Amino acid sequence: MFFSLSLLRLFRSWNKYIFMRRLLFSLLLLGMFTSPSQAQQVEQVTIGVNGLHCSACSFTVEKSLMKVDFVSVVMMDLNDRIARVILNDAEETDFHKLAKAVTDAGYSVRDVVVTLGGQSKEDQSCLTIDNNNFCLIDLKSDSNEFRLIDKDFMPKKEFKKMQDIPAACSSCGTDKNRYIAQWF
Amino acid sequence: MVLNRTLPVFFLFICFSIQSIGQELFPINEPASTVPKNVLGIKFMSETNRELETIRNQFAVRLMYGLTPKLTVWAQPMVSNHHDQFLPNDLIDHRHIGASTVFYSSTIQYGRKYNYTFSGLHFYGKYRFLTQDENDSHFRMAAYAETTIFGTQAHDESEPHLQGDNEGFGGGLIATYLKKRFAVSFTGGFIKANDYHQNKQGLRHQLKYGQAITYNLSFGYLIYPKKYTSYNHSNINLYVELVGKSYGAAQLWEDDQAVEIVSESLGQGAYLDVFFGIQRIMNSNDRVELTVAFPVINKSYRHFYPLLSLGWQKYLFK
Known part of the structure; x- marks a missing residue:
């Protein structure tokens, strides 16, 4: 859910620099929110x-x-x-x-x-x-x-x-x- | 005659039908296992026998506690109508030989009615020092010590008995082996009773009881259920317990003059009783048991036969 919202905001952004920063931030969020479900x-x-x-x-x-x-x-x-x-x-x-x-x-x-x-x-x-x-x-x-x-x-x-x-x-x-x- | 037939059949039954889980919660003798740590247990007990026309009863409440996983203690107040607060008047007789008088013990009249009085506070401690547990068997050994204080009754037999008749102390060892449905336990110990003193109608009496060694062997067998599916399953267990004791003769004095021991009940003795018991454990905690005892070798003068015992025990978990 959180990841989808982040992607939506990314597509609305027209500044490439901001886009790259937000992409990196979203990937980071992706990692943060998916790793617990895989943890033993x-x-x-x-x-x-x-x-x-x-x-x-x-x-x-x-x-x-x-x-x-x-x-x-x-x-x-x-x-x-x-x-x-x-x-x-x-x-x-x-x-x-x-x-x-x-x-x-x-x-x-x-x-x-x-x-x-x-x-x-x-x-x-x-x-x-x-x-x-x-x-x-x-x-x-x-x-x-x-x-x-x-x-x-x-x-x-x-x-x-x-x-x-x-x-x-x-x-x-x-x-x-x-x-x-x-x-x- | 009946015992001669039933005992071998029972032993064959328990030896050849070993299958799953055994029982060592003996109604009469203590196993080497102990009460769980920080758990309080309570047991109500009664013991009844008919002494000629008189029903002798003893009631006791045992409060037990697991101080550590290996150390169990209990306190047990007891009430009974076994004895009077003074020795029977007919316990000592005399005869004249020339100018001298010889005092001797005589057989007392049995079946007298006595009031219910406090018969003592029994303390017991048991330490399990050896534990060899396997998946479907275990061998455990424990040492125990016991004492009885505040006794108020005048026990008039040489046989010492700390749970109801005498003040004193004792101790011993317990070894318990359990294999699947079958359990066996041996208890060997000693009893040293305190002397009894009384001063009645200007006469001083002192009775020194015999020291005793005890040797008890218990067998237990789980007959139901064959397989557990729930804690609500009742357990039914059968027990055969042999209780033996050897003791020395008593010594008796009247006004510091030794009384010759003639009566059998004050002499030395040895006997072996068998207790047949059945036990039901409900909800994995409420334990109800009934035993009945008969003489196998000689007889105890402490009680008549058959001796009927009832018990109910429960652990009070926090």
């Missing part, structure tokens, strides 16, 4: 929960996850022992808080898988979404999901086997809010 965003976080053994326990995990300030919706699947979490549009998203909510309820995190929405991903090893930097390994071009790698996001035994991975990610953003992730 977190569509869903799926948390595998170990130790769940009853619907009452599942209910407890759901209640604990709903207390996290950036969580909008939690859907528990007790048969597969997973929690599907939809995030709200809060500026700060800390995935460690999701893991802590599960352990606070008395259970363990099996894995945390982030599903991306928006345009399909580009081939890149570094991704910034909502102030979080994701250092991505094991690139798979047909995937829009990656799992987070950290002691908080998987059983300790499994994390110990992956100790050398974080070293390869030092060039991906700053240490703050940086997650190591593996395409899933």
